Amino acid sequence: MDFKSLGRVLPVLDWGRDYDRHALTDDGMAAVIVTIMLIPQSLAYALLAGLPPEAGLYASIRPIILYAIFGTSRALAVGPVAVVSLMTAAAIGDVAEAGTAGYAVAALTLAGLSGLILLTMGILRLGFLANFLSHPVIAGFITASGILIAVSQLKHLLGVKASGGSLPDMLWSLLWHLADINSLTLLIGVASAAFLFWVRRGLKPLLVQRGFGPRAADMGAKAGPVIAVAFSTFLVWLFGLDQHGVAVVGAVPQGLPPLTLPSFSPGLIGALFVPALLISVIGFVESMSVAQTLAAKKRQRIDPDQELIGLGAANIGAALTGGYPVTGGFARSVVNYDAGAATPAAGAFTAVGLAIAAIFLTPLIYFLPIATLAATIIVAVLSLVDFAILRSSWAYSKADFAAVAGTILLTLGFGVETGVSAGVILSIGLHLYRSSRPHIAEVGLVPGTQHFRNILRHRVLTDPAIVTFRPDQSLYFANARFIEDHVFARVQAGGPVRDVVLMCSAINEIDLSAVETLEEITKRLKEMGIRLHLSEVKGPVMDRLCRAHFLRDLTGKVFLAQYDAFAALAPDTVAGDQAKPVMS
Incomplete structure (x- = not known):
């Protein structure tokens, strides 16, 4: 195998040949910004998946490095994302109870299965299969998932115990527990959410008015969640609010991700195979849409089949280091791109930053209120909600509208797995309907x-x-x-x-x-x-x-x-x- 062929299998050998000091500076700056953003986000998404907060950090370290070696996108930032975290919770919630060792093992197994599925698809060059999921249907699924995620976090914002996998179940459970609202938790959660919404829209213009440069102002705005986390953690520690019913993260293991093994139980693998397949497909489609959008801006090329291998390696890495399924995230990838990331090395540097945080900063988040993490999730996922797709699909094609509306309603009414399955079936069904009645x-x-x-x-x-x-x-x-x-x-x-x-x-x-x-x-x-x-x-x-x-x-x-x-x-x-x- 010549060097060019080897470079197609290991893209790191391709971009690594021309790596210079300028690229190192750009990648280092991007890594600092993305690391600051990822620390609270990783903790929050682990919470969404029903896992301990450190699982979010673990899922953001080795997987990023593996993707940097095998992936082809120079701006894609891999790690836990909201939709996959929700799908993870829905999948393993059926086979294990949250908070138990079996739940964590099921998460590892789900990541391992997803990695093997993605690797197999990449080796067989099946990247084209993602084309069978129409963009309107994916947009409808993500919109419905954003709503489900936001509503699922209201229980942490209110300080109540609630459950449910569909929108009606969640709302009914919340109404049933309204009498149990903890006022201090509600105050922290609402204040954090309001601050984060303001940061998204108002902090950058304010910093520019105060004389900061555009890039420094943008970095300050991206650090908004860190400010919310630090301030709310300090308040809980100062006033002992954890003694008054405010739920906190608690003790987080200090150190690098441990070496772990998924379960090889045939029963567990059989129960998780279909969810792993759905997570793999949805994660790949989301990742590819982000990677191709960012690559087009710099006239770079993305290889779908090699992306499957990169994401597969990242998920296997998550399974072996205490994580759960990962994919390329839209928000962090855009931040990575805007911050000037020149190569996938920016992701590797981000992993180093998160490893340092896992070693030295975890004792500082003992008093971090769960309500603040819930507010972080809500603010992040509401940007995924896009009802404009209903209006545009109605104007363009009634068949597309029916597919989008059906995906949204089924996801909200019956849960994530039913919604994504319906999305796949509706996409294929829509294609078959149109091709069966050609012009x-x-x-x-x-x-x-x-x-x-x-x-x-x-x-x-x-x-x-x-x-x-x-x-x-x-x-x-x-x-x-x-x-x-x-x-x-x-x-x-x-x-x-x-x-x-x-x-x-x-x-x-x-x-x-x-x-x-x-x-x-x-x-x-x-x-x-x-x-x-x-x-x-x-x-x-x-x-x-x-x-x-x-x-x-x-x-x-x-x-x-x-x-x-x-x-x-x-x-x-x-x-x-x-x-x-x-x-x-």
């Missing part, structure tokens, strides 16, 4: 040219004895009958039509079922005294047709161009068009 144009000759266009959209020349259809899609088992019905709905027995031409310029493939349907169309047209012809058949399609009996039984001819077919079958019409004077 079929009846075309005619544009006067004075050799071009053929839709008779309903253009003024064209036609002949009553000839009908030309142009299916604008490949022919396969799902749409073959639709095309057959379309042909015979137009051609009447005993009518003036004597020739039907199938213009194949938009047909890239014809499967065996469609060939059999074409043979049946030929036979029925022959009984009606009508010939079937083909035109503009592409080479690979013709190669396939030559292997079947269809061409031998074809009653008409195969024409190289549609104009040739029209000239041969309607010579008087073509001659009359050519005899007309050209208007200047």
Whole structure:
């Protein structure tokens, strides 16, 4: 294997060759900013997943380094994200009780399974499968997940015990426990949320007005969650609020991520396989959308299959170091990009910063109120909620709207796993529905040219004895009958039509079922005294047709161009068009 081939397998060898002091400076600055952002975020997302807070830090150290070695994006920041954390809680909540050793082992197993699935997909070069999830459906799922995540954190904001995996269950549980609200917890949570909302919109302009440069002001704004965490932790410690019912993080193990092993129990693996598959697909789609968006801004290339391998390695790393499933996060990746990250080394430097935090800073978060972490999650995930997709999909396509609305309602009504499963099914179903009813144009000759266009959209020349259809899609088992019905709905027995031409310029493939349907169309047209012809058949399609009996039984001819077919079958019409004077 030469160096170039090895660089495709290990992208670190590609960008590492040109690594210089300028890239080191940019990556180091980006790492400082992202580390500051990730410390509270990692703790919060571990809480969302139902795991101890240190699991969030552990899931943000080794996985980032592994992605830097195997991944192709130079700006993607890998680690715990809100949607995957919620899906993790939903998946392992069915097989273990939160807070137990079995729950943590199930999280490791879920990460390991997800990593193996992603690695397998990458090795088999199955990155294209993510294309079967339509963007509107993914947007609907993420919007619904954002709502579920925000509502799930209200119990920590109120200081009550509540449960539920769907929106109705969560709301009912919250209403049932309203009498148990802890006023101090509510005050801390609401104040933290209000401060974080203000930081997002008002802190940067304020710092700029006070004379800070744009980059320094942006760093200050990104440090908002750290300020909220530090101040609320200090207040709880100063006034002993943990003695008055305010829930705190408590003791967090101090040190680097431990070496761990997932469970190899067939029963647990069987129970978690489908959730792991869904997490892998959703995580990959989210990661790819972010990576490709950021790469396009710098004209860089993302390899989907290598991304699968990078994310797979990151998840296996999480399973072996006390973490849980990870993927590329939108918010932290954008921050990483805006902060000037030049290479994946920025992620490795971020991992070093988080490792230092895990060693030296964990004793400082003993009194960190859970309500502040909940406020951090709520503020972060509400940016995911985008109901504009409903309006835009309604205006553009009612079928897309139905898929988006269905995904949102099913996710909210029945939980994350049902929602994501519905999203996959709706995406595939929408594709099959559209491809099973392809657009079929009846075309005619544009006067004075050799071009053929839709008779309903253009003024064209036609002949009553000839009908030309142009299916604008490949022919396969799902749409073959639709095309057959379309042909015979137009051609009447005993009518003036004597020739039907199938213009194949938009047909890239014809499967065996469609060939059999074409043979049946030929036979029925022959009984009606009508010939079937083909035109503009592409080479690979013709190669396939030559292997079947269809061409031998074809009653008409195969024409190289549609104009040739029209000239041969309607010579008087073509001659009359050519005899007309050209208007200047």
